[in-house]
Amino acid sequence: MPKIIGGSLEQHREQTRRRVFEALSSLLAERSFDTVTMADLASEAGIGRTAIYNHFADKDAVVVAFAGAETDRYLDRLGSALERATGPADAMRIYIREHMDSSEEFHFGFGPELYGMLSRDSIAEIREHVVAVETVLRTIIDDGVAAGVFTVEDVTATMALVHSSLSTRRVTAEAVERFVLRALGA
Template structure:
């Protein structure tokens, strides 16, 4: 009989998934996705080579599940942070600050190399998570434009530019925040 981790089957599943996700991020820091096997993930997570298939069908499924969990946690934290916002400009400040402060904890994308190796179906599932995060920024931008706080002609392009700006890790967070607000005419 397989060894159960935790006090219940639900805790076992949750802890096993967590260990596989930790193994995924650690192994991807060492090697490329195509060089990674399910057996590697299982060994690194400390679970049986065949037991991993009770939780994930393949490597793509691991990445999709990890992205889903990361996005859900991030959106929960973001919603809590945005709750006290007084207007769209304040919400944008909070959004930028939350994104920048969370960048060490959350994996906001594995990069084009990994995505190029995923199936079309897996990419579509991951895109759903990206859209969920984008919808928060879209709402902030549209609210700011409607209130006359932001000068935004093309919301989609603005969202892309804001998210691109948030990827730079070498610029102080306050400078990024000020830049984004000035770019939208709210500085």
């Protein structure tokens, strides 16, 4: 009989998934995705080599589940922060700040190397998580346009430009806020 971690089967599943996600992060910090095996993940997570397959079909499934868990965690935090927004410009400031402040805590992207090794289905599933974050930004921009606070000709292009501004590591959140809000006409 396998050992159950936690007080219930649900807690066991959640703790096992968390341990596998931590193992994935740790192993990817040391080496490339193609060299990591399911046995490596199980060993690093402290679970049985065959037990990991009760939770994940393969490495792609681990990455997709990890991306989903990170996205959900980030969206919860972002949603709580956005509740304080006093208007679209303030919501954009909060969005920018949360994204930049969270970049060290959350894994927003694994990079093109890893994505090049995933199946098309896995990439499509991860894209759904990206769309969830983009939806928040689209709502902020749409609300700003509707309120007459933002001047935007192409929402999709504006979203891409905002996210490009967020990917820099050498610029402060304040500088990005000023730049984006000026670009939006706010």
